[in-house]
Every structure is written in C-alpha cells, then in structure tokens.
Amino acid sequence: MRILLLEDDKQLGPWIAGGLREEGHVVDHFDDGKDALIAAMGQEFDLLILDRMVPGLDGLAVLKSLRASKNSTPALFLSALGEVDARVEGFDAGGDDYLTKPFAFAELSARVAALGRRRESADGSKPVETTLRFADLTLDLLSRKCERQGQPIDLMAKEIKLLEYLMRRPGRLVTRTMLLEQVWDMSFDPTTSVVETHISRLRAKIDKPFNDALLRTRRGEGYVFGA
C-alpha cells in the first residue's frame, strides 16, 4: 500500500515509517500539516495516517480539507487525545479509525491492514453478505443460527457479533482494542478481561467440541480467525 504518514515526533515518525516499510508498504512521511495536505491533494494514496497535533495545519484540519474536496482515501488518526469527545471529533472530521498513543506497533499494523482491505471491498461494491461461511462453520446473521459440521451451536448475542467480526476478517490479525471498539463499543480499556473471557467462551463453543481450532491467539498481539 502507498501510505501518507503525518507525524512530527522525531522518534515516533521514523519508528512508524520504518515499521510500515518493513511490512512492504511505501510510506511518504511528513512532519508538517501543510506539506502533507499538498501531497495528499496531488497524489493518490491508499491510506492516510494523521497525527492530530502537528505544526502548521493539524491532522484534523488536513482531513477536513481533503474530505471537503471529495477525497475519500481511508484515514487513521493517531493522537495523544484519546477521550470519547476527541475520538468523536476525529470520526466527525471524516476519519475511519482512531488510535490513541501510546500504541503497540502490532495494533497500528492490524488497523492499517483492516483499512486497506476495507478499501478493496468497497471498490468491489459487493452486497453485504448475511450468511458467513468459513470451512465447515456457518453463521446466518438473519436467523442468528450458527452451525459447524452440521451441528447447531447456541450463541449469545455478543458472541454472534464477535464471531461475525472475526469471520469477516479471515486470516487477519484482530487486536483486543479493535474488538473492544467494534464489538463492545468501548473506546476505553476495562481493567477486567472482557475480550479474553468472551473469546474463550466462543472458542469453547465453536472449536473445542470439534477438536479443530479456527480461532487462534497470537500472543501479545491479538487473534486470528481461520489462519
């Protein structure tokens, strides 16, 4: 992917750019908002990663200007402002994702991958599927029925939402924070193990009885479904 990175911190900028390049992305790194805006106006990018507080023009203003000129490149905000109101500002400005500092690189990488994929599927303009299938597992979102190897599995509402989120991203790393935000709508980290507990319950229902693990834990990073 071709990524525009706007980050003025002398340590974080090179760290992020270097990490993304190592993953095979092409990264244009800017530390001034105006330069980033000019670049984004003139060239085609697959993803924008914008820090909110930078010299010149802040990331929020950069994205607002781009969205005003009908630029729909996916954008991810990086910010030291992580509270609900700040996140809402980010999404209102046209952001697609919002990551609060400090973050693990794996977290950023997973979100970058998710946003890149979102762009691909949006281009194909496929209708949203209501029956998800992976190998011998089927999840019907309309009748809210799940079965594996022909055997019905009884899932709670949150488990269905969790499984749907995972099944729509087969083979992709999904982090704990991504799940908290998307499945539980929590932009904060409850000190209790909400994600771990629900993942282990889901696993006990969809994997354990069949002696075949579809849902794997990647230690310290997150979860991968169907790898």
Added chain:
Amino acid sequence: MTPCYAHGVVRGMFLAPKWFEQLRWLGRSSTLRLAALLSAIFALGFVAAIFVALTLGERALERRVDATLTVLAQSSTIAEALGDSPSMILRPLDNLAGLPEPFRRAVERGRGTVHLRNDLMRSENWRVLVAADSTNQPVMVAVPVDGTADAQELLATILWTTAGVVVVLSLAIGVWGGLLAQRRLMRINATLSQLAAGDLSARTGHNRSKDDLDDMSQNLDQTASELERLVSQTRHLSASIAHDLRTPLARLRAQLEMLPDGDGRGAALEEANHLSGIFDTIMRVARIEAGHGRDGFAPVDLDDLAQDMVETFGPVVEDEGKRLMLETATPATVQADRAMLVQALANLIQNAMVHGGDQITVFVDGQNLGVSDNGSGVDPAQFAEIVKPMVRLDGARSTQGSGLGLALVRAVADRHGAKLHLDAIEPHGLQVTLDFTQM
C-alpha cells in the same frame, strides 16, 4: 443466571401549547402584576370618589330645591291655591286626590324625590316637600326636577367614562411594560438555559436602557465570557497535558518494542501499559469533568444498557466464581451519553468484583441506574471520601485498582446532572445509584 424482567410504562411528557406557556409567563411577570394591582386600586378609588361626589351633589341640589319650595309655600295661602300647574303642585295635606302613590309616601316622610315611570304628570322627576304656607298651615308643595336629574346623569356619565378610560389606560401601560420586561427577562432566561445546556457562547446581548435588568444582563454576559474562557483554557490545558505525557509514553513503548525479546522486555512493556492505563483513567475523569453541555447526548434505554452490561461482564464475573444479575423495574429512557454510562457501569462492576461479595446486581428502577453487591460494604462515614479521586480506603490498599473508579462515576453523574447515591445494604453490601430523576 436468571435475569428478571419487569416492564412498565415509560413516563410520557405532556407539553402545553406555546401560547399557553407564554400566557403563564405573563401571569408570572412582576411588572404586570404590579400594573394590575395599581389598576385595581385606581378603579376602587374612582368608584368610591364618584359615588361620594354624586351623592353629595344630589344632596346639595335637594337642599337648594327644598329651600325654594319652603319660600314658595310661605308666599302662598292654601285658600288661594291654584291647584296643579305643570311647574308646581300645591295642595293642602288632606287633599292629595289624583296624585300618584309615590307622592303620598313622600308626604308621609315629610319630603322626598319622586321618580315616575310614565309621563302622566308631564315630568318624570318631582321634588316634594311638606311646608307651612303663609297662614302657617301645612301644605304639600312639589316642583319638577327633570333638569337637575339630567345634569346629574350627565355628570355621572362623564365621571364613569373618565374612570374607565384611566383604568384601561393604566392597565394597558402595565401590560405593555410587562411584555417589554418579560421579553428581556425571557431573553435572560433563555441565555441561562443555553449556558446550563453547555453553549457557553450564549449571551443576552444587553443594550441601551441602563436599568437594573440591563445591569443584570451585563453581569451575566461577563460571567459567561469568563466561564467560556476558563473552560476553553481547561480543555487546552488537558489537551497539552495529554500530549506532553502520552508522547513520551509512546516513545518509551516504541523503544521497548525495538529491543530484542527477553531481558525483561515483556515485563517492561507491561509496566508501560499499566502506566498509560492509569493515565488514561485520570485523563478520562478530567475530560468528563472539563466537558460541558449535552454534546453527544441521545435517548438511552436504561433497560437495554443494563442488559448489554450484564451480557458483557456476566461471563467475566462468573469466571471469578461470582454471579452478575440484572434487576429491572419500570425502566425509563434518559438523555445521556451512552459511552459515559458504559464507562461508569463498567467501573462499578469492576469495583464490586474487587471489593464486593459474590452476588453483584446491575439494577434499573425507573430513572435510577446502579450496581449493588453483597460484600463487606463501606462504612457510611466514608461515603464522601470514596468518591474523591485517588482515594482508596485503607482496607483496600492491598487489592488492585488505581482508586479512580468512583471518581469517574461521580464525574459521569455530575456531567449528566444526575445524583450519585451510596447506600449501605442490610445485612451487608454497598449500593451505588445514579439517579436521573432531577435531570
């Protein structure tokens, strides 16, 4: 677990039409009340004065007519009485034949004014007096008094009309003044409501009149400006604190990640996570406290919210060997920031898991939302202490947590204008309630 449900009627709201509201407002206008009172006093005064003036005037006229009648009687002799003429009736007292009944009654009283319905006697109003004639014999003498009665009537009409006009005018001026004052007061009131709802840019736009209301508007506008400045300062401050603290944390994390595995890297990362976790909580409380207004507020179904929380945290609580239950009674819908309520409830459930007993209940009762547990509870004397930031009671020092749990709950309650109640449960336990009734 078996959640129990009880569904009730969501409280409806009756909205009166706008004009009715305005009328009620008008009734509460102090200027208008004063004007109405003054008009009433005016009217009463006028009625009394006109009544007295008319009565006294009539008496004076009667006395003058009576004096004339006495002179007339004295200058005649009944023997030479000419009888009745259109301008005078003169009769001996024993010969009242042909005169209508009211004349007789006036003669019995000695004097009187007679009003006749028909024109039999050519005049409608007569003054009757019993006096002595030149031979000192008592006679009845009467003259028509139509002219004076007409004059009296005209005078009464003029007085009553004047009184009516003055009262109506004073009332109209009062209403006008009241409406004017009301409009300005409504403006002040609307500004105050806007400020309370969080729009700190609201101003009364005080003006020209240089009176007490204007002084008040001016003071209000100054206070609002000051408030706006302070709030924006606080927001800037919290933003720069966040930036100044989270950036080094992010650098620390980046450097730790670049280290090779081992050498305590994992433990260091965990500590870094813990540090940013504590900072997140402090910032969250600070932002909620610094925030204002109802941005992001929407109707939140408390029943739905509580169910969601129980579904999310139930398995976590069960894994700790405890039970999380749901109790709802006539659940209501409140205007709230759902994400904040979720944070508050998550905190309460976590607190109960750490400090409470093995039975934790999320409850909704009307517009009350909260969490209770059957743990050892908290000494009511310490209730005020535990909602302060960073306070953990001595007994809880050994257990985990940053001590910010209830501070966040209090901040969320304050932001919603809800009341935070802490209650001891018999025989033991703690119940924390967010009461939205007063919102």
